[in-house]
Amino acid sequence: MTDVAVQVRELRRAFGRKQVLDGVSMDLRAGCVTGFVGSNGSGKTTTLRAMLGLLPAEGRTLFFGRPLAAWRAPSRIVGAAFAGVAGHPKHRVRHHLHMVAAGAGVPTRRADELLEQVGMREAADIRLSALSLGMSQRIGIAQALVAAPRVLILDEPANGLDPHAIRWLRDFLRTIADTGTAVLLSSHLLAEMQQMADRVAVLSQGRVVAEAAMSDLLAYADRQSVVQIQFAPDDAPALTGLSRRHGFELRRTGPDTADITGINREKLARLCLDLRVPLFQLSEDRSSLEDFYLTIAHEEFKIA
Numbered sequence: 001m002t003d004v005a006v007q008v009r010e011l012r013r014a015f016g017r018k019q020v021l022d023g024v025s026m027d028l029r030a031g032c033v034t035g036f037v038g039s040n041g042s043g044k045t046t047t048l049r050a051m052l053g054l055l056p057a058e059g060r061t062l063f064f065g066r067p068l069a070a071w072r073a074p075s076r077i078v079g080a081a082f083a084g085v086a087g088h089p090k091h092r093v094r095h096h097l098h099m100v101a102a103g104a105g106v107p108t109r110r111a112d113e114l115l116e117q118v119g120m121r122e123a124a125d126i127r128l129s130a131l132s133l134g135m136s137q138r139i140g141i142a143q144a145l146v147a148a149p150r151v152l153i154l155d156e157p158a159n160g161l162d163p164h165a166i167r168w169l170r171d172f173l174r175t176i177a178d179t180g181t182a183v184l185l186s187s188h189l190l191a192e193m194q195q196m197a198d199r200v201a202v203l204s205q206g207r208v209v210a211e212a213a214m215s216d217l218l219a220y221a222d223r224q225s226v227v228q229i230q231f232a233p234d235d236a237p238a239l240t241g242l243s244r245r246h247g248f249e250l251r252r253t254g255p256d257t258a259d260i261t262g263i264n265r266e267k268l269a270r271l272c273l274d275l276r277v278p279l280f281q282l283s284e285d286r287s288s289l290e291d292f293y294l295t296i297a298h299e300e301f302k303i304a
């Protein structure tokens with residue numbers, strides 16, 4: 001599904017002299033999980049708040065072609081969660097969600113269903129102040145979903161989650177997106193997004209500098225990575241032939257060492273195994289996706 005659910009256009013916002021948003025534009029697609037990434041302080045939260053009209057900003061955000069305020073029941077259009085759950089710390093989880101449901105004009109049984117869906121039934125009687133960060137994130141998501149919105153916006157939802165909970169979140173968001181909901185989640189960790197998002201929008205210096213399918217971004221990362229190998233000098237011609245046949249670049253750095261670009265470590269290892277060329281060292285200077293993100297941010301990289 002590629003229907004555009006949300007169009008964000010030219011958002012601008014300064015705090016004092018600092019131009020935090022300098023023309024942020026992006027599209028969110030229905031049925032798609034979009035990761036919104038940018039380093040700490042790059043303006044992700046500011047963008048989300050501006051999109052939702054929680055913060056005055058120049059520019060516009062259209063939800064299914066209209067500003068949010070033009071919809072009769074905005075909570076059915078978009079649900080959002082910022083840093084876990086917002087509510088009275090003394091309220092207990094179930095009571096809190098019932099109040100949110102009542103406020104949104106939906107039956108309280110919807111809140112109970114969501115509590116079940118986010119795996120928090122056992123936490124129903126816990127006070128909001130006693131929730132762990134991970135629990136609070138889940139309840140925040142339940143709260144955002146209470147009116148079954150067509151767009152779900154989550155600010156750093158993976159914060160404080162352990163790997164098991166991140167897997168849960170990924171599967172949960174996939175289920176939500178599969179119903180046609182457009183999901184936007186922000187994070188300063190690209191590695192997390194790699195697990196969760198179909199598409200990614202990269203925020204840098206107040207603008208979205210890349211918007212692409214996650215698979216394209218990862219393929220680009222592969223092309224940028226450098227694999228260092230060590231081999232038997234006799235195998236040099238075989239490796240050169242392999243590089244020609246498979247279109248990767250091999251640059252000799254010594255009689256038995258080379259730097260390779262244009263192919264990732266796993267694929268290279270498989271090709272060498274097939275060719276029966278033993279490698280004595282195989283390391284990849286892909287650094288990390290974090291470093292890769294910094295590269296994109298600096299190069300103002302655009303993926304077609």
Ligand SMILES: Nc1ncnc2c1ncn2[C@@H]1O[C@H](COP(=O)(O)OP(=O)(O)OP(=O)(O)O)[C@@H](O)[C@H]1O
Pocket residue numbers: 015020038039040041042043044045046047187188
């Ligand atoms: N109300 C405010 N008043 C002044 N400055 C603000 C305000 N809100 C945000 N900022 C500044 O705007 C910049 C962007 O902040 P924002 O919280 O949007 O970044 P972020 O990308 O969400 O960061 P993080 O990943 O750390 O959550 C920061 O420099 C922050 O200090």
